[in-house]
Amino acid sequence: AQTVTQxxxxxxxxxxxxxxLSCTYDTSESDYYxxxxxxxxxxxxxxxxxxxxxxxxxATENRFSVNFQKAAKSFSLKISDSQLGDAAMYFCAYRxxxxxxxxxxxxFGQGTILTVHP
Amino acid sequence: ETxxxxxxxxxxxxxxxxxxxxxxQHLGHNAMYWYKQSAKKPLELMFVYSLEERVENxxxxxxxxxECPNSSHLFLHLHTLQPEDSALYLCAxxxxxxxxxxxxxxxxxxxxxxx
Numbered sequence: 001a002q003t004v005t006q007x008x009x010x011x012x013x014x015x016x017x018x019x020x021l022s023c024t025y026d027t028s029e030s031d032y033y034x035x036x037x038x039x040x041x042x043x044x045x046x047x048x049x050x051x052x053x054x055x056x057x058x059a060t061e062n063r064f065s066v067n068f069q070k071a072a073k074s075f076s077l078k079i080s081d082s083q084l085g086d087a088a089m090y091f092c093a094y095r096x097x098x099x100x101x102x103x104x105x106x107x108f109g110q111g112t113i114l115t116v117h118p
Numbered sequence: 119e120t121x122x123x124x125x126x127x128x129x130x131x132x133x134x135x136x137x138x139x140x141x142x143q144h145l146g147h148n149a150m151y152w153y154k155q156s157a158k159k160p161l162e163l164m165f166v167y168s169l170e171e172r173v174e175n176x177x178x179x180x181x182x183x184x185e186c187p188n189s190s191h192l193f194l195h196l197h198t199l200q201p202e203d204s205a206l207y208l209c210a211x212x213x214x215x216x217x218x219x220x221x222x223x224x225x226x227x228x229x230x231x232x233x
Contacts, residue, residue: 004160035221045208045224091161105174106222108160 002027004094006109013082014117020067021077021112023092031097034068034075035106040088048090051075053097079114087116121145122225124209130231131199139194139228141209149215150192151222152184155206167192168215199232206230 003026013019025034036048051059051068058066063083067076079086092109122143131137143150152164166174167186181203183195192209206227213220 037224042226043206043229044226045210047221047223050221105163105166105176106161110158110160 002029002032002094002096002107004092004107004109006090006092006112008112009110010113010115012115012117013079015084016081018078018080019082019114021079021090021092021114023075023077023109025073025075025092025094025107027073027094027096029096033095033097034066035093035095036064036066036075036077037091037093037108038086038088039091039111040085045091049077082116084116084118087114089113121223122209122211124207124225124228126228127226128229128231130233131196132233133199133201135196135199137196139196139207139209139230141192141194141225143190143192143209143211143223143225145211145213145223147211147213147220147223148189149212150186150189151210151212152192152194153208153210153224155208155227157205161208164194166215173215196230199230201232204230204232 005024032053034051038046038048049059049061049064063080065078089111091111094107125140148169150167154162163176164178165184170186181197185193208227209225210222212222
């Protein structure tokens with residue numbers, strides 16, 4: 001079974017600075033997808049960024065980028081030029097690309113609470 | 119966000135009550151999901167529906183009963199719940215249930231408290 005671990009329960013950053021959230025995962029599969037989701041205090045879970053395991057290039061979405069290290073099974077999220085609106089709980093998630101009973105299933109980490117200080 | 123809506127947003131019920139949670143997606147998706155989010159625990163997948171057919175039942179107790187009458191609506195019927203069932207219940211949808219093809223979009227959740 002796949003597991004996702006976020007070792008930082010809480011992180012904080014000053015506005016306009018950069019912060020990196022860590023995520024590691026364990027899997028025996030070679031083809032899969034990784035996601036970062038953001039859950040602000042309003043509770044709506046929002047997709048931040050997505051990475052296909054077969055792609056070597058790190059995904060980027062405006063101020064958000066990932067450092068995907070497949071061999072190390074690491075998938076960190078970097079937020080540049082942090083804004084007050086970035087404050088939220090961030091979840092790392094894994095999704096298998098194979099079929100069977102695991103299809104559709106997102107496996108989430110425990111989450112990291114990000115605080116942004118003005 | 120109006121893509122995936124959930125009602126009610128908050129629900130308090132006794133252990134002997136019967137209630138239902140409703141989810142509606144306006145995205146034209148074929149797959150819908152129920153997740154449970156408890157304090158200090160990762161999100162747990164409960165059910166997956168693809169084209170109104172249940173394709174995943176992740177060892178969920180029978181006091182939770184899902185229903186998917188069409189691809190836009192998903193219900194979670196609750197019956198004789200326990201206090202430990204108190205949690206945030208999140209609905210999500212994606213274009214299809216097959217992995218990797220799409221992203222799941224989440225609703226705002228229903229905060230359930232069981233007394």
